[in-house]
Amino acid sequence: MSERYAFLRSARWLGLAVAVLAFVAACVVLGMWQWDRFDNRLAEARQVADAYDAEPVPLTEVTGEDLRVAAADEWRPARVTGHYVDGGTVLLRNRPVDGSPAVHAVTPFVADTGVGQVVVVVDRGWLPAEEAEETGAVVPQPPTAGVAMTGRLRPAETAVERDRPTGQIYRLAPDEVIEAASEVTDVGALEDLPVLDGYLVAAGPEISPPGAEDTAASEGSAELGTYPRPSSNWGLNLSYAFQWWLFAAGGLVAVVVLARREAADRAGDAPRPRRVTAEEEEDALVDAQLEDAAER
Known part of the structure; x- marks a missing residue:
């Protein structure tokens, strides 16, 4: 690590890194959870579509001798x-x-x-x-x-x-x-x-x-x-999964931006405010006097 980013070894930044990594890990896990729900709901929707549109058959051809409705035969x-x-x-x-x-x-x-x-x-x-x-x-x-x-x-x-x-x-x-x-x-x-x-x-x-x-x-x-x-809104879970993963990426990007900004401040590379010229100062003074006179 160059001396420019030596401040990243400070306790403040190490604590921030741990917090961000925990946030990113949580977002990834939540995204995977929503992906699993999307996968399950999509499979259920396909099963319902196949079963719902099947040709009717006698009851015992579906249930067999045990007279039990299997999950694959629902609807x-x-x-x-x-x-x-x-x-x-x-x-x-x-x-x-x-x-x-x-x-x-x-x-x-x-x-x-x-x-x-x-x-x-x-x-x-x-x-x-x-x-x-x-x-x-x-x-x-x-x-x-x-x-x-x-x-x-x-x-x-x-x-x-x-x-x-x-x-x-x-x-x-x-x-x-x-x-x-x-x-x-x-x-x-x-x-x-x-x-x-x-x-x-x-x-x-x-x-x-x-x-x-x-x-x-x-x-x-x-x-x-x-x-x-029956309907299944599996698209909502897919949307949630990508949202959580975007939050994870956003957390990493935010840390990089903050680190670069602090490094620039410490090195004196940060943008400096533009100097006001004497002419601009005089114009501002005249404007202030005119406003004061108008108020009187």
């Missing part, structure tokens, strides 16, 4: 035929849709797989929370006859152990839904049936076969809303 459309549990609709509250407060209508469904029956929890749609409250939570009931429908697969949520209002749930966990349904109707027929470890989000009309009698009560009920396509 994949599956076809089921069977019947809803009569009177088994329960309400999922405090679950916004597109940023608006909403109440979801959730009903157990008994699906015929060809080799046996399976209980599948179906999120049939939603109502605005305000509308559900105004109508006394009168929710459209599903058909009581057999139906064929298409839904999108979602992994089961974790149940919560807390007191619930009768016929309401806090999570889309199959056991919690069936327990809540048992509070409003008879679910004894479900006791010995396997249950899908996941749930379906309704993605198409519930079609009853010709000649089937549908006795679902619909009077006074509003129409359920459908769910939008």
